[in-house]
Amino acid sequence: MPDTTTSPAHEAADGGGDGRDPGSEWSGVRLTGLGVSRGWAAGPVIRMAGPPALPVARDVADPAAEVAAVARALEAVAEDLNRRAADADGEAAEILEALAMIAGDPMLLEEAEGRAGNGSDAAHALDAAFTGHRETLAALGGYLAERAADLDDLKHRTVAVALGLPMPGLPSPGHPYVLVAEDLSPADTAGLGPDVLALITERGGPTSHTAILARGKGLPAVVACKGITDLPDGTVVGVDGGTGEIAVGLTEEETARVGERARAERDRLAASNGPGRTADGHPVKLLLNIGSAGDLRPDAEGVGLFRTEFLFLDRKQAPSFEQQVSAYTEVFGRAEHVIVRTLDAGTDKPLPFLGLPDEPNPALGVRGLRVDRLLPDVLDTQLDAIAEAARATGTPAWVMAPMVTTPAEAGAFAGRARARGIAKVGAMVEVPAAALRAERLLREVDFLSIGTNDLAQYTFAADRQHPALADLLDPRQPALLQLIALCAEAGREAGKPVGVCGEAAGDPLLAPLLVGLGVTSLSMAPVCVPAVREALAGLTLQDCRERARSALD
Numbered sequence: 089m090p091d092t093t094t095s096p097a098h099e100a101a102d103g104g105g106d107g108r109d110p111g112s113e114w115s116g117v118r119l120t121g122l123g124v125s126r127g128w129a130a131g132p133v134i135r136m137a138g139p140p141a142l143p144v145a146r147d148v149a150d151p152a153a154e155v156a157a158v159a160r161a162l163e164a165v166a167e168d169l170n171r172r173a174a175d176a177d178g179e180a181a182e183i184l185e186a187l188a189m190i191a192g193d194p195m196l197l198e199e200a201e202g203r204a205g206n207g208s209d210a211a212h213a214l215d216a217a218f219t220g221h222r223e224t225l226a227a228l229g230g231y232l233a234e235r236a237a238d239l240d241d242l243k244h245r246t247v248a249v250a251l252g253l254p255m256p257g258l259p260s261p262g263h264p265y266v267l268v269a270e271d272l273s274p275a276d277t278a279g280l281g282p283d284v285l286a287l288i289t290e291r292g293g294p295t296s297h298t299a300i301l302a303r304g305k306g307l308p309a310v311v312a313c314k315g316i317t318d319l320p321d322g323t324v325v326g327v328d329g330g331t332g333e334i335a336v337g338l339t340e341e342e343t344a345r346v347g348e349r350a351r352a353e354r355d356r357l358a359a360s361n362g363p364g365r366t367a368d369g370h371p372v373k374l375l376l377n378i379g380s381a382g383d384l385r386p387d388a389e390g391v392g393l394f395r396t397e398f399l400f401l402d403r404k405q406a407p408s409f410e411q412q413v414s415a416y417t418e419v420f421g422r423a424e425h426v427i428v429r430t431l432d433a434g435t436d437k438p439l440p441f442l443g444l445p446d447e448p449n450p451a452l453g454v455r456g457l458r459v460d461r462l463l464p465d466v467l468d469t470q471l472d473a474i475a476e477a478a479r480a481t482g483t484p485a486w487v488m489a490p491m492v493t494t495p496a497e498a499g500a501f502a503g504r505a506r507a508r509g510i511a512k513v514g515a516m517v518e519v520p521a522a523a524l525r526a527e528r529l530l531r532e533v534d535f536l537s538i539g540t541n542d543l544a545q546y547t548f549a550a551d552r553q554h555p556a557l558a559d560l561l562d563p564r565q566p567a568l569l570q571l572i573a574l575c576a577e578a579g580r581e582a583g584k585p586v587g588v589c590g591e592a593a594g595d596p597l598l599a600p601l602l603v604g605l606g607v608t609s610l611s612m613a614p615v616c617v618p619a620v621r622e623a624l625a626g627l628t629l630q631d632c633r634e635r636a637r638s639a640l641d
């Protein structure tokens with residue numbers, strides 16, 4: 089593999105800066121998707137393989153060769169998992185080691201070898217052996233039944249090896265690469281290692297949680313890119329996460345230039361600092377959207393959205409009170425103002441440990457605060473843990489609930505939070521019903537935070553993950569702006585803060601418009617702060633208001 093890689097991804101490059109688009113200078117074939125996380129990168133693509141399809145059983149001429157192939161496949165999978173475990177730490181390492189042990193289980197080997205010795209080809213022998221073990225575990229119920237999904241994962245890996253296909257799951261080629269996938273789960277995205285330069289998916293939408301996680305990691309990302317999974321592994325591409333342009337077959341010189349541009353842009357934006365304000369000094373708090381303490385930045389004005397569910401995405405067991413206290417304490421100890429959002433599970437953010445039932449229409453089902461209807465203990469434990477972390481650090485906790493729909497829900501949530509001594513209680517506005525009743529909501533809570541990602545999804549009845557509906561989800565749509573204006577007006581009358589924490593807040597073209605509508609803070613991925621600060625500093629409050637007025641028209 090020639091050394092054609094560059095890694096601006098981890099340098100928090102932002103493509104918005106000097107107005108030049110390095111993509112416009114790239115030669116060769118182009119593919120286009122939706123740019124969802126700005127920054128540039130160049131390097132060889134590697135596709136994330138899906139589970140292998142089991143072909144029709146072969147006639148076996150040499151059973152001994154199949155027996156040997158079975159053993160080799162199990163060994164290769166165990167070795168790969170152990171290698172990954174050595175590179176990981178904490179819980180991830182423990183999970184990988186446990187999986188490696190299952191792959192090395194002598195009973196499994198004996199079962200699969202027995203089938204291969206009796207005339208099955210290696211892939212079918214492995215498939216049958218894993219399926220048998222899975223059924224046994226599922227029948228035992230409880231914790232062991234939960235391990236059944238692990239066996240499916242191992243089965244897919246070993247069968248892929250036996251068929252000579254790449255193992256499914258995140259690749260670990262040992263060099264930097266651009267990750268290409270049909271789609272990625274939030275857990276896959278959260279687990280991306282430092283060798284991933286950028287990610288490109290064939291499906292996905294601009295406000296999907298995969299896009300949000302990529303932005304949080306400062307990783308250039310393009311979604312809804314048709315044809316990207318047809319590229320052979322190793323093809324060198326240039327990625328512009330701002331425009332969504334992918335240049336295929338970049339030259340070495342072009343690759344090097346991408347790295348230089350990204351570095352220069354990073355340096356330029358790093359020079360911007362200080363609190364958010366317009367040219368005439370109107371203050372607008374610029375806050376961070378984080379998923380863990382690792383996303384914090386020292387120069388920020390605080391955290392406007394701590395997505396606590398991102399801490400627990402791939403867990404099979406509910407996090408304990410103590411584990412939560414420790415995670416929240418880590419953040420409270422390092423930031424003075426933190427708004428914690430209680431767990432927002434469901435639809436595109438599955439939390440397996442909750443064991444929520446499958447639903448025909450999950451985005452309209454039991455998600456966010458509604459999970460409390462089925463599992464009230466989960467919210468109680470989380471509020472206890474937040475209150476304890478606040479006490480331990482002396483940081484006054486601000487807490488808000490996702491997917492609040494009615495003032496009664498807001499009031500009930502506020503009552504439970506206040507009973508624990510939580511300083512400020514808020515509601516997210518993500519459902520049009522909540523925006524329409526913002527004034528009533530503010531009788532129950534101390535602040536509102538507008539989640540434009542979901543508010544757009546529910547206002548326009550357009551799935552936020554749907555690549556073909558991005559135009560409907562555009563937050564410039566007057567209907568959405570009108571709902572935001574209603575909330576801001578209610579906040580002004582009540583004398584209570586109303587912020588925006590959806591992805592719109594981090595867009596330097598939209599941020600002034602939101603300020604013009606009257607919102608008091610903008611919370612965004614850390615990588616977006618410098619460009620938004622710069623955009624606000626170039627306009628007066630009156631300019632912002634005029635932009636808002638013409639957008640509403």
Ligand SMILES: C=C(OP(=O)(O)O)C(=O)O
Pocket residue numbers: 300393395432518538539540541542543589590591
């Ligand atoms: C901030 C929001 O919440 P999330 O993206 O996590 O659903 C939103 O919906 O805008």
Ligand SMILES: [Mg+2]
Pocket residue numbers: 490518539541542
């Ligand atoms: Mg939301």
